[in-house]
Amino acid sequence: MGMDQTTPNILMTRRRALACGAAGFAGLALNSHAGWLDSLFNLSGAEAPADVFKGDAPSEELWALWCQRGWVKEASHYLKLDRNVQCKTCPNNCLLAPGDRSHCRNKVNRDGTLYTMAYGNPCTFHIDPVEKKPLFHFLPGTPTFSLATSGCVFRCLNCQNWEISQKKPEETKDPHGPAYRLRPPLPSELSLQEMSRLSLFPDDVVAVAQSLHCPSISYTYSEPTAYYEYAYDTCQLAHEQRLKNIIVTCGSIEDRPLRDLAKFVDAAHVDLKGFSDAVYQQLNAGKLQPILDTLKTYHELGVWFEVINLVVPTYTDDLEMIKRMCGWLVANLGPDRPLHFSRFAPQHKLEHLPPTPVDILVRARDAARAAGLHYVYIGNVREVPDAGTTFCPNCRRAIVERDVFSVTAYHLAAGRCRFCGTSIAGVWPA
Ligand code: SF4
Numbered sequence: 001m002g003m004d005q006t007t008p009n010i011l012m013t014r015r016r017a018l019a020c021g022a023a024g025f026a027g028l029a030l031n032s033h034a035g036w037l038d039s040l041f042n043l044s045g046a047e048a049p050a051d052v053f054k055g056d057a058p059s060e061e062l063w064a065l066w067c068q069r070g071w072v073k074e075a076s077h078y079l080k081l082d083r084n085v086q087c088k089t090c091p092n093n094c095l096l097a098p099g100d101r102s103h104c105r106n107k108v109n110r111d112g113t114l115y116t117m118a119y120g121n122p123c124t125f126h127i128d129p130v131e132k133k134p135l136f137h138f139l140p141g142t143p144t145f146s147l148a149t150s151g152c153v154f155r156c157l158n159c160q161n162w163e164i165s166q167k168k169p170e171e172t173k174d175p176h177g178p179a180y181r182l183r184p185p186l187p188s189e190l191s192l193q194e195m196s197r198l199s200l201f202p203d204d205v206v207a208v209a210q211s212l213h214c215p216s217i218s219y220t221y222s223e224p225t226a227y228y229e230y231a232y233d234t235c236q237l238a239h240e241q242r243l244k245n246i247i248v249t250c251g252s253i254e255d256r257p258l259r260d261l262a263k264f265v266d267a268a269h270v271d272l273k274g275f276s277d278a279v280y281q282q283l284n285a286g287k288l289q290p291i292l293d294t295l296k297t298y299h300e301l302g303v304w305f306e307v308i309n310l311v312v313p314t315y316t317d318d319l320e321m322i323k324r325m326c327g328w329l330v331a332n333l334g335p336d337r338p339l340h341f342s343r344f345a346p347q348h349k350l351e352h353l354p355p356t357p358v359d360i361l362v363r364a365r366d367a368a369r370a371a372g373l374h375y376v377y378i379g380n381v382r383e384v385p386d387a388g389t390t391f392c393p394n395c396r397r398a399i400v401e402r403d404v405f406s407v408t409a410y411h412l413a414a415g416r417c418r419f420c421g422t423s424i425a426g427v428w429p430a
Pocket residue numbers: 087088089090091092093094102103104105106107152153225226
């Protein structure tokens with residue numbers, strides 16, 4: 001479920017997908033940092049690959065233009081199954097015959113090789129305060145250079161960025177006309193036409209972020225797992241140049257690509273969209289367990305991350321479910337992991353629902369605190385004065401106060417509460 005209304009009738013059925021895999025099994029090879037035995041095991045597991053867009057790879061003419069622009073790169077984690085391929089980047093495990101397009105819309109099988117079309121071609125970028133990600137315990141008050149390409153591994157009914165996340169690369173970019181590579185010095189403004197044909201390769205992203213005095217780059221708005229190769233190369237270069245990398249993600253990613261990427265990640269925002277597999281299937285066309293695995297892996301690897309839970313009326317506003325979620329967070333990630341409850345606003349396919357009532361959000365925050373979480377926030381509300389305030393878990397004083405995305409008071413010194421000296425979890429300015 002979850003395909004949008006514009007989805008063409010070219011989806012590969014589960015039966016056809018399995019047949020496609022079986023036919024090509026003899027020619028199995030792997031283009032991945034992962035062990036091939038692992039991948040072979042997963043291939044024969046119980047989970048069927050996600051629906052893909054059958055025969056929807058771009059025309060020869062468009063492909064040639066895309067290649068000329070440098071907007072194509074061979075995928076980094078996939079299996080070759082004779083002329084079929086299986087992507088191993090996210091749990092969708094797309095199985096593609098030649099000419100097919102992936103579930104996330106960004107990858108295609110060309111003659112037995114899996115390519116991403118979302119490379120060096122962001123469809124949007126901005127400078128945001130890091131609080132907007134939201135990250136409240138990571139270099140507060142700093143700007144972050146934020147970018148996205150088309151595509152997503154999920155189909156969230158409430159997606160606020162569906163105009164890019166549920167689009168193909170060629171619906172957001174235009175390879176016609178003269179090439180345009182964005183490098184410093186930057187123009188004062190860009191026309192829509194320039195934006196649609198501009199390239200921003202990994203070294204350009206780093207140079208642009210540096211020229212704008214942003215200490216970090218955020219991979220955000222859509223889903224970085226859907227543009228993994230672009231995000232990976234950019235993260236690696238940024239890391240070498242001492243810029244921080246922030247991943248804003250739904251958390252649905254396979255273990256090997258996650259661990260490869262995490263070497264260069266300084267902070268992550270991970271959505272935990274609910275605490276029920278049935279809700280994940282209905283609301284997001286996803287699964288819960290891979291998200292829990294991602295949270296545990298980031299925790300194990302010591303990458304700073306914060307958890308975001310959007311409270312959607314009738315889907316994820318059940319207080320008992322919220323209590324179970326908070327219990328799991330405390331038991332598996334400890335009491336110091338920040339949790340942000342976020343208010344739903346009607347959009348995309350859930351325009352008929354009301355915004356989340358504020359009292360539900362306050363009760364969710366109370367439940368999270370009662371479960372033992374030290375840092376609990378409410379986002380997208382103005383009615384709760386301390387919704388974005390960080391309290392010291394020891395002396396209970398307000399140590400960071402915020403007005404939406406601005407820091408208005410800051411009482412930490414080298415990551416410690418100025419009033420009682422308690423160490424506050426996070427990455428703080430020295
Ligand atoms: S990243 Fe895209 S192509 Fe790869 S498995 Fe996930 S949805 Fe499919």
